[in-house]
Amino acid sequence: MPRTDRARPLGVFAQLPRSIAVSSQPEAAPAKLDAAVFKIAGVVVLGAIMSILDITVVSVALPTFQVEFNATYAEVAWTMTGYTLALATVIPLTGWAADRFGTKRLYMTALVLFTLGSVLCATADSIGQLIGYRVLQGLGGGMLMPLGMTIMTRAAGPERIGRLMAVLGVPMLLGPIGGPILGGWLIDVASWEWIFLINLPLGIAALVYAQFVLPKDNPEPSESFDFIGMLMLSPGLALFLFGVSSLPEEGTISATRVWLPMLVGGLLVIGFVLYSFKPAHPLLDLRLLRNRNLTVASITLAVFTVAFMGAGLLFPSYFLQVRGESTLDAGLLMAPQGIGAMVTMPIAGMLADKVPVGRTVPFALLFIAAGFFTFTQVGTDTSYVLLCGSLFVMGLGMGGTMMPIMTSALRTLTNHDVARGSTLLNILQQIAGSVGTAVMSVILTSALNDSPTVPGVTNPQNGEPMTEAGLAIAAQQNPAIAQGAPPGLLEQGLQFAADSFASTFMVGFVLVLLTLIPAFFLPRKKEESHLLDDQGTKAAPVVLH
Missing domain, CATH: 1.20.5 (Single alpha-helices involved in coiled-coils or other helix-helix interfaces)
Structure with missing residues (x-):
């Protein structure tokens, strides 16, 4: 089938070029992905694993950063917020730059930026430096997935998109499971620097691999960038x-x-x-929000991301700071959530093509809410069986929420608008994740600061009297800090810390319940795809799962 337009990178989860539209009379699909495609897939999957793992691997390191840099939780949370903001910045830039400079050249540049940012992160002497280097790392990491998706789609062809998604879905499933475990293990057996240094050999290998495997560029200037x-x-x-x-x-x-x-x-x-309503090609095409399905999906996705990503970042911190677990054990305790998502994500992908998402997403959100509620009741000795079971249930709901929502939104757009709609959804998702991280860290920090102070003990971060909760949390990392503390003080401080986490999780739980409101407005009847090719011929819907 001839290409009718240049392929364009889209967002993180739905980066399908405009040229993948399949006409109403498609050619016969090849039986399988050939060796040449698998070679290219190796480069793309390696880059995707690096990018996605680095989002989750840092989650278990935040308490370590607090100790190493004498920083507050709100400050170290910026290592996550800065990274996701950088991702949001480069997603729309990637499509324009790929057409102008070529996908291979830009992909290798993204690998260099990501690897260089990783090495610099390991050399950081202050929390400010670490945040700055994480932004540089995010600028590279944010381009790896969109570019990889475009490269793979061009290599596999439009007839093999389903098989392609199965290959690229691997790092998306493994990231939430492997990231916290890998981060915890590296911090335990080596030091926090190694959660970044491990990207150096991976980045070098990916660069060499990309140089020999990726096809040569043939860049052509396209539309102007906003x-x-x-x-x-x-x-x-x-x-x-x-x-x-x-x-x-x-x-x-x-x-x-x-x-x-x-x-x-x-x-x-x-x-x-x-x-943004004035340029012909704005950074975010907000005019697309005239489409009811896209608007409802955007609101649902944004509220859900603020709740789940913001509060979800605190789960490892609870295990580390309140329960005193090692970073490796905290990562292992988070694994049930990723396993739950792995179970339902392929099922939700199949259902999204057959059942209106308005009939499935609300039930998935109820699973998340049910699991979330357990964490609103956490204490200093809550059963791990109960907590891990709740994380698994939340994972089940997670796997049935995000992809179906995005699929529903993009299915009703014309093929010309899919690129802009996907970019809009993905940037909103990154922004909502950044807002959720900042807001939840503020709520937790404020709650912890309300703990009674300990006379005669000062906080090394700011020289002010240390609170009971702060002293108890610090003692989990260094028991010598609590020497001479009155009997029962640490237990009282840990209980206050647990209550602070529980109240923060309650905010996330309420936001998950609020997500049900826009979710009930998602399509509840089967709608025909409006994807059209450049000649106005009906095209097959884009597969996102």
Whole structure:
């Protein structure tokens, strides 16, 4: 089948080029993926594993960063927030740059940025340096998945997209399971630096592999890139989130460090929204929100991501700080969630093509809410069987939520709009994840700061009196800190810390329940795909699972 348009990278989970539309009379599909495609798949899967693992591998290291850099939880959470903001920044840039410079050249550049950022992260002497290097790492990591998807789609051809998705789904399933375990193991047997240094040999191997395997580039300039929009949206979000994250340290919203960046950032975001309706090719095409399905899906996805990604980041911290587990054990305790998602993700993918998502997603959200509720009741000795079972149930719901929502949204768009719709959904997802991380860390930090202070004991982070909860958490990492503490003080502090986590999880639980409201407006009747090729011929729906 001849290509009618240049392939364009889309978002993280749905990066299918416009050229994959299958006409109403497709050619016979090849029996299997050939050796040449599998060679290219090796490069793409390696890059995807590096990118996705590095999102989850850091989650178990946040308490370690607090100790190493004498930082608050809100500060170290920026190692996650900065990374995801960088991902959101480069997703729309990738499509334009791939057409201008070529996919192979840009993919290898992304590998260099990611690997260089990883090495620099391992050399960080302060939390500020680590956050900055994580942003550099995210700029490279954010391009690996969209570019890899485009490279694979061109290599496999439109007739083998289903088989292609099965290959590229592997790192998406393994990331949530392997990341926390790998991070915990490296911190336990070596040091925190190795969660980043491990990317050096992987990055070098991927670069050499890509040089010999990926096809040569034939770049052609395409549409202009919305630099003005990017310069408003990214700094605006970063400033706003910085102000929010500074709230627990300053103690009041009237502090200049809180209200000024929030105000400037908010104005930049509002300015971006107003401006984005003017360019022919805006950074985010908000005009697509006139499509009811896309709007409902966007709201559902955004609220869900704030709740699940924000509060979900705190699960390993609970095991580490309240229960005193090692980083490896904390990673292993998180594995049931990934296993649950692995069970339902392929099932949800098949159902998404047959059953309207409005009939399945609400039930998946109820699974998540049921599992989440257990964590709103956590204490200092809650049963691990109960907690791991709850994480497994949450994973079951997770696997049946995100992909079906995105599939539903994109199915009703024309083929011309799929690229922009996918970019919009994925950037909203990254932004919501960043907001959730910042907000949940603020709520937890504020709750912990309400703990009574311990007379005569100062916090090495700021020189102020240390709270009972803070002393108990610090003693989990270094028991010598608690020498001479009055009897029962540590138990009292740990109980307060557990209550703080429980109250933060309650916020996430309520947000998951609120997600049910827009979810009930998702399509409940089978809708015909509106995907059209460039000649207006009906095309097969894009498969996202």
